[in-house]
Amino acid sequence: MLRNVVVTLVLLAVNIGHATAGEIRVLAAVAVKDPLDRLAQTFTRATGHKITVSYGLTGPILADIKAGKPADAIVLPEQGKVALAGAGLLDKPVPVAASLAGVGVRADSPTPDVTTLEAFKAALHAAPSISYTDPKSGGAFGQYLGRALAEIGMADEVARKAVLVAGSHLVVVKVANGEAALGITFKSAIVTTPGLKFAGTLPRPLQDREPFTAGVLNNAQEPDIARAFVASLTTPEAAAIWTDLGFAPGLMPH
Template structure:
């Protein structure tokens, strides 16, 4: 049997880290699809079959209100911040201040980000660029992808000197070949709560509940921190 997940990209690393324990406990495999939270929400509201949903707390609350996920299964997994990453071996910029962040972005050969219309981090990064007055300057250097992990993996594969990635820390830490430069500075910070829930019409509701317990287990707090959840 296979458990089907639709999730924001931020939870990919955490699910991967718990997959072996889940399979041992249930005998199920996992089929996970990770992308922009807006795109995942639209697939769920469009009637796509799914067992487990992991999206932002607000979207999960909206889905619960609409009767699309089981309210008694709703479980917060933790907060995820947005930050900056560079390819391993590249100079790591100081992005701890607004001045440093602006200098890093302005000097980047390309900026790799998730979907700026439907992904939590991508929408936020687009707003940060506008607030820094770099919107026009960076328009031809902005590279967008369905989720942050795809953006980071492509940045590594492209091996372009001076490239920078900006997405949620979980997607940076979960991508080999990327070094975490740091959180966005306080004035531009974004921390997002990610939440899991069993789909109302789940074919594997018990297995979905088991995975939620593994993902949220207090004993797995160190694991969650390692993959970027706080």
């Protein structure tokens, strides 16, 4: 498998047209950190090009780009892609993966039933504390979840026992250290955190997945390297890495 990854990326690198190794800067949602770190390292080993990734929440990343922060490529959820494409800042975005959203608890805790909307609401009612991304922090999923809780009539109750954080990577920390009994975040964050278990995806009609898109920014300083890197995120070998870390390669249909 590793040999196939290297061969694929070397072929991509041949088409870049750079005689010497270069460097690109990527702005990415913190939710994709685990797979993107591995994919960036693999690309660098195969091509010699350095990938510097800065992770954050979607809202602040969009603000940085619109303010002129230098970057060559992005890996962001749908909200970010739409905003950048609508502003004419993104060139030919491509789907790379989708992360399932659901519920995580400590491995030594009972597994709550979240298979139906009523069961999910009962689990929220029973949990003494619940961690999720603060909708005001700028995270796309946190903003969605805030609206969803209001729509199902649970916003006030959940808010009274909420352990709010700035990103999915911190939700799992709060659950793992016992500050929250239950966490609502991406499956990828839950399954890669020692001591946690994935109770299940959010039930319909709630959104249970978050698609992520990669693209080259129109003002990229190294557009050829950036395009090759984006292309490397959609290879069959990359799909194996996305899958291994709790994502579904490409965009999952609703």
